[in-house]
Amino acid sequence: MSIRHGLLALLSRGPRHGYQLRVEFEASTGATWPLNIGQVYTTLSRMERDGLVEPGESDEQGRVVYTITAAGRAEMDRWFSTPVVQSDRPRDELVIKLAMAVAGKNVDVTDVIRRQRTATMRALQQLTRAKRAATEGVAQRLVLDSMIFQAEAEQRWLDHCEAVLKEER
Amino acid sequence: MTVVRLAEVDRVHGEGASAVHALKGVSLEVGAGELVAVMGPSGSGKSTLLNLAGGLDRPTSGAVFLYDEDLAGVRDLAGLRRRQVGYVFQDLNLITSLTAVENVMLPRELDGVRFRRARQEAMAVLGEIGLADMAGRFPDELSGGQRQQVAIARALVGERRLLLADEPTGALDTRAGDEILRILRGRCDAGATVLLVTHEPRYAAWADRVVFLRDGEIADSTDVPLASAR
Structure with a gap:
């Protein structure tokens, strides 16, 4: 940044x-x-x-x-x-963690996904509350929107991982 | 006060080898003023849960309570639904030959409320969600977002304090979808209760509590207590 x-x-x-x-x-x-x-x-x-x-x-x-x-x-x-x-963005710890969990065989990937999904949803709820309370104009709201879209993308990706892994099993 | 309570609810569609276990031992309480979102992939049991909560369907086992009344003992389920529960679906079902306010009045007229009073109530709820100027318009003169807002007004007109919403943001863009959630959230803050089914995280995030359904079971919940959620 x-x-x-x-x-x-x-x-x-x-x-x-x-x-x-x-x-x-x-x-x-x-x-x-x-x-x-x-x-x-x-x-x-x-x-x-x-x-x-x-x-x-x-x-x-x-x-x-x-x-x-x-x-x-x-x-x-x-x-x-x-x-x-x-590519200027740093490596994503969650992506690495999940890839390792899938490759590792002895980790319950579903559980990793479930925990992360609930945590990400809590973060998304906080961002949404911050957006509702935002009073400093449109720039501030759009910054929060950006973070909401990112959290949402992570949530969707987790759902996708879960669905793909379910099929693979 | 608990508005809706599901106690160990099972719902099985069909019988024998072809039986589908849509819900398995689901327990859920939704309090007054609470917005609860139910998330899950298609086939996870979201819509079944909503239909049971509103008395549109009956559980195979377990019980559903609406304002502490066991729905299994209710004879006139249709009457109870009409008086206490409002529905909003993805495919909005406004009547195209009626104006916005006439659509909103309709359930009250079915309740036996006289025309003038039904109209006053409809205008009041349209005003509360900022749609008073659109009252005289026909559905095809409104945007998709506005039509869905009219559907919300209709679901909450009169005495109804419970709204069941099944993918109410359906085909809307994110800005119009956010506006729908802003209205639902506002109605909850004013005392209504909303049970929202959605597969979109951004809309679920407006809820006090998000429940994740997987294969008919509650897999997880954010469980934020009501007080700290505001």
Whole structure:
């Protein structure tokens, strides 16, 4: 997940200081990915090194306001116009666990599936409650929707595994 | 308060070698204000369970209670169903020659309620689900989602506080489907009871409790207590 590009997108709306960036980042992603202020400043200083942002003057509370540069805008445009590659995602522990359980013969795969399905459904219920309670606008709801679709896909895949394994037996 | 209770229910279709054991020893309680989802693949017994809960079918053994009344002892099952239970199915069955409000009024008129009052009740429930503006439209002038919402209004008009929904999101896209669940959830929060059969995890997730059926038996349940589910 790219904090760098998220911050560039926020800075494209106007100059901001680190704390402001953190608050707005969390608001637009529904606090799904909490950022600590240290991450924000580390990222800002790397982006400054790469010429994507420029620090300005400190405000009355001593906070440095950052502005996006032309190179920063170009980088942000490139990010928005490039699709995310599937293989960039980390390995999925559940997939590995299930493959091992099936290959292992001495594990009750049905039980692994059943436990996981109930746990995933609980997570899905929590996400749905969060979505019902979501008040910070459409960006937040769509982030939660993304997680709902992912949990749903996992649930469907588990049902599929169960059906296939039942036939194989 | 328990609205529906299934106690050790078995349902066998057919006899002898061709007998199909649709439900095996299923026990389930659904309380007032609760939304319970039943999930399972086709043939797992979901629809049989729903039909038994609503008195559309009788168990081979075990008992079904509706508001603490054993359905086995009820003579006028049709009357009890009509007064207390509302149904919503995937293939909605609105009458195409009647407007939305006339469809919603219909069960009340069958109950013997007079026209004016039936109309008031129908408008009230349409208003509660945000469909008052559509009252005068015919089914083919409504979207698929709106038609299903009218079916929900009809299922809950008057005194009915129990709604049995069999794949109510059927052919709807996810946005319209979410809206159906938002309405069902809202009705539960207002005191109604919903037993929902679905094979779609995203809709089951709106429930307080999700029950997984496999081969006629309850394989698992999320069992979230009502209080912490809100």
